[in-house]
Amino acid sequence: MRIAVASDHGGYDLKEKLIPHLRNQGYDVVDLGTDSAASVDYPVFGKKCAEYVVGGEAERGVVMCGTGIGISIAANKTKGARCALVTSDEMARLASAHNKANMLALGGRTTSSTDAARWIGIWLTTPFDGGERHTRRVALLSEM
Numbered sequence: 641m642r643i644a645v646a647s648d649h650g651g652y653d654l655k656e657k658l659i660p661h662l663r664n665q666g667y668d669v670v671d672l673g674t675d676s677a678a679s680v681d682y683p684v685f686g687k688k689c690a691e692y693v694v695g696g697e698a699e700r701g702v703v704m705c706g707t708g709i710g711i712s713i714a715a716n717k718t719k720g721a722r723c724a725l726v727t728s729d730e731m732a733r734l735a736s737a738h739n740k741a742n743m744l745a746l747g748g749r750t751t752s753s754t755d756a757a758r759w760i761g762i763w764l765t766t767p768f769d770g771g772e773r774h775t776r777r778v779a780l781l782s783e784m
C-alpha cells in the first residue's frame with residue numbers, strides 16, 4: 641500500500657520518525673514535505689497530500705502539523721478527502737470503521753511517535769464496517 645505523508649514545521653519531527661517506521665512495516669511511503677523544521681504554511685501541505693490521495697496516487701495519506709487541527713481542516717477542503725484528526729486508539733479505529741477515513745491527521749506537538757505509530761496501525765488495519773448506515777453517510781460526504 642502506498643501512503644503519502646506531509647507536514648508543516650510543527651509536524652516535521654513526527655513525520656521524520658514515522659516514515660522509517662512505516663517503511664519498515666512494508667508500506668510504500670511518499671514524502672511530500674516539508675523538508676526541514678523551517679516555518680511553512682500548513683494549508684499548502686494539507687492540500688498537497690489530499691490531492692495526491694484523492695487523485696489516486698496514494699491509497700492513504702497521513703498529515704501532521706503542531707496540533708493536527710489546521711492541516712486536517714486544509715485536507716478536508718479537497719472533495720473526496722476524509723481526513724480524521726485522531727487522539728486515541730478508539731478514534732483511530734472508528735476513523736476507519738465508521739468514517740472510512742482515507743487520511744489521518746496527527747499533532748506533532750501533542751502526540752508521541754509511539755502513540756502516532758500505534759494509531760496509524762489501528763487505522764490502516766481496521767476495515768470499514770460497511771452496512772447501509774455508514775455507507776449512506778460516507779456517500780453523503782462524497783457528494784459535498
Ligand code: RB5
Nearest residue numbers: 650705706707709710711
Ligand atoms: C504552526 O505554528 C502551528 O500553528 C501549526 O503547526 C498547527 O498546529 C496549526 O493548526
